[in-house]
Amino acid sequence: MSHHDERTFVMVKPDGVNRGLIGEVVSRFEDRGLQLVGAKFMQIDEELAHEHYGEHADKPFFDGLVEFITSDPVFAMVWEGADATRQVRAMVGETDPAESDPGTIRGDFGLDLGHNVIHASDHEDEGANEREIDLFFEEDELVDWTRSGTTWVYEDAE
Ligand code: IDP
Ligand code: MG
Numbered sequence: 802m803s804h805h806d807e808r809t810f811v812m813v814k815p816d817g818v819n820r821g822l823i824g825e826v827v828s829r830f831e832d833r834g835l836q837l838v839g840a841k842f843m844q845i846d847e848e849l850a851h852e853h854y855g856e857h858a859d860k861p862f863f864d865g866l867v868e869f870i871t872s873d874p875v876f877a878m879v880w881e882g883a884d885a886t887r888q889v890r891a892m893v894g895e896t897d898p899a900e901s902d903p904g905t906i907r908g909d910f911g912l913d914l915g916h917n918v919i920h921a922s923d924h925e926d927e928g929a930n931e932r933e934i935d936l937f938f939e940e941d942e943l944v945d946w947t948r949s950g951t952t953w954v955y956e957d958a959e
Pocket of ligand 1: 862895896897914915916917921923
């Protein structure tokens, strides 16, 4: 393992999928130099939605959030790279697209808190990345590999 191997969970939500933003989102992380190690186009069921968003179970928006996230397919991904969880969150923007800077994914593609295009593991929630990866992916669905371009991303790459 090197410090380039941090993994984080990312998901294009049903609004992003319906708006045709899967490719755009994937491109941004690829362009940054992060490496894809897993991806799955899937529909989230009620049980998985409750587990994934369990921390929000007592919030007034919870039922609507579960209904939204189960309403249509999502594109779930695992991205790997140095400081991946924090870097991806910075690229995603604030929870509310209206408060997100232009240049971030939510700041470029969203206007509404309830439809904010993308989910990414919270870097301030210790272990959220591993927990969410385990929830959505089996071990054998993640690929150990090194993208050839990655050797040019890091000065100390082997
Ligand atoms: P995050 O996605 O930026 O980590 P969280 O606070 O973890 O934001 O909330 C999870 C998701 O719940 C948000 O991405 C958004 O889809 C939804 N959400 C959060 N707060 C609200 C709200 O006040 N109204 C409606 N939906 C909300
Ligand atoms: Mg969160």
